[in-house]
Amino acid sequence: MTRTVRFEEPDLPRLLSQGYSAVDMHYHTCHSDGSSSINSVLKHAWRKGCGVAITDHNAVSGVREAVNADSGVMIVPGIEVSSADGPHILLYFYTVSDLEHFYRRHIHENKRKSPCLAIYLDSEAIMERSREYNCVRVAAHPYGYLMFNKGVQRCIDRCYLPPAFIEEFDGVEVLCGGMSREMNMMATELSEGKNLGRTAGTDGHLLNDLGTVVTCSRAQDVDGFLSDVVKRRNIVVGKEKGALAKGATGTALMSKYLKYAVPSLMIHYEQNAPRPAHAYRQWRRSKDRREQP
Numbered sequence: 413m414t415r416t417v418r419f420e421e422p423d424l425p426r427l428l429s430q431g432y433s434a435v436d437m438h439y440h441t442c443h444s445d446g447s448s449s450i451n452s453v454l455k456h457a458w459r460k461g462c463g464v465a466i467t468d469h470n471a472v473s474g475v476r477e478a479v480n481a482d483s484g485v486m487i488v489p490g491i492e493v494s495s496a497d498g499p500h501i502l503l504y505f506y507t508v509s510d511l512e513h514f515y516r517r518h519i520h521e522n523k524r525k526s527p528c529l530a531i532y533l534d535s536e537a538i539m540e541r542s543r544e545y546n547c548v549r550v551a552a553h554p555y556g557y558l559m560f561n562k563g564v565q566r567c568i569d570r571c572y573l574p575p576a577f578i579e580e581f582d583g584v585e586v587l588c589g590g591m592s593r594e595m596n597m598m599a600t601e602l603s604e605g606k607n608l609g610r611t612a613g614t615d616g617h618l619l620n621d622l623g624t625v626v627t628c629s630r631a632q633d634v635d636g637f638l639s640d641v642v643k644r645r646n647i648v649v650g651k652e653k654g655a656l657a658k659g660a661t662g663t664a665l666m667s668k669y670l671k672y673a674v675p676s677l678m679i680h681y682e683q684n685a686p687r688p689a690h691a692y693r694q695w696r697r698s699k700d701r702r703e704q705p
Contacts, residue, residue, distance in 0.1 A: 422649040434626040435463035438613025443474030454483040462623040465490040469528035495535040498561030500552040525675035550583040583609030590615040612648030625650025
């Protein structure tokens with residue numbers, strides 16, 4: 413493992429003294445399914461000495477509030493788009509105006525009754541529409557959460573998406589705080605094998621998560637920072653959450669999704685109903701190949 417990916421608790425003061433800007437590139441606020449206000453996020457980030465990419469699910473209002481606060485904290489304008497077919501896609505924009513334009517034109521009109529869980533656009537449509545903008549496209553937690561198809565590479569491995577689809581991305585989230593070490597190692601190998609940029613973030617929903625997993629660049633502004641990610645001139649540092657922290661996150665998320673229980677169950681059904689038929693088709697193809705003379 414190269415030292416560009418460091419599975420260790422980030423020493424933020426030391427990273428700062430070495431000339432790095434450290435940014436938690438995957439964080440959710442109360443503007444989607446997180447629990448923290450923008451004000452508390454900015455204060456916490458300032459005390460810790462890190463920046464933050466606010467990547468609320470299918471929402472951008474938190475980014476605008478954070479930028480307008482003019483706190484001195486580096487804010488990377490972002491959004492985590494939850495696709496109809498399962499994968500989560502992180503999009504980082506160089507300007508808030510471009511992010512807001514993308515949201516108004518493509519996301520807002522496609523939101524569903526469970527606003528954070530999925531929109532009506534599938535992952536291929538989201539990527540196609542993002543190409544109209546100067547943004548950085550990153551595959552969030554590419555091997556997915558639990559049994560869900562929330563990762564691009566998991567869907568590719570299951571033949572739901574074409575193998576070349578991962579190559580349409582600029583980067584891979586190689587270190588996600590909510591993932592296991594094994595999953596993050598696999599994501600790192602994916603990034604290296606495809607020569608894609610690497611990012612790291614907590615996928616935080618609670619204030620204490622912020623800054624425990626960071627992407628680091630020697631750039632001092634958003635333009636340079638995102639450019640370093642794409643050109644693989646950055647490092648990532650952090651450790652995955654323990655069982656207690658994951659349990660606390662799960663409890664917080666349950667309270668957020670409870671009022672959307674019925675539409676959320678419908679989305680889960682839509683995303684998972686094709687699995688048995690798909691598995692059967694795969695089995696039949698495999699059986700036919702074995703029976704060929």
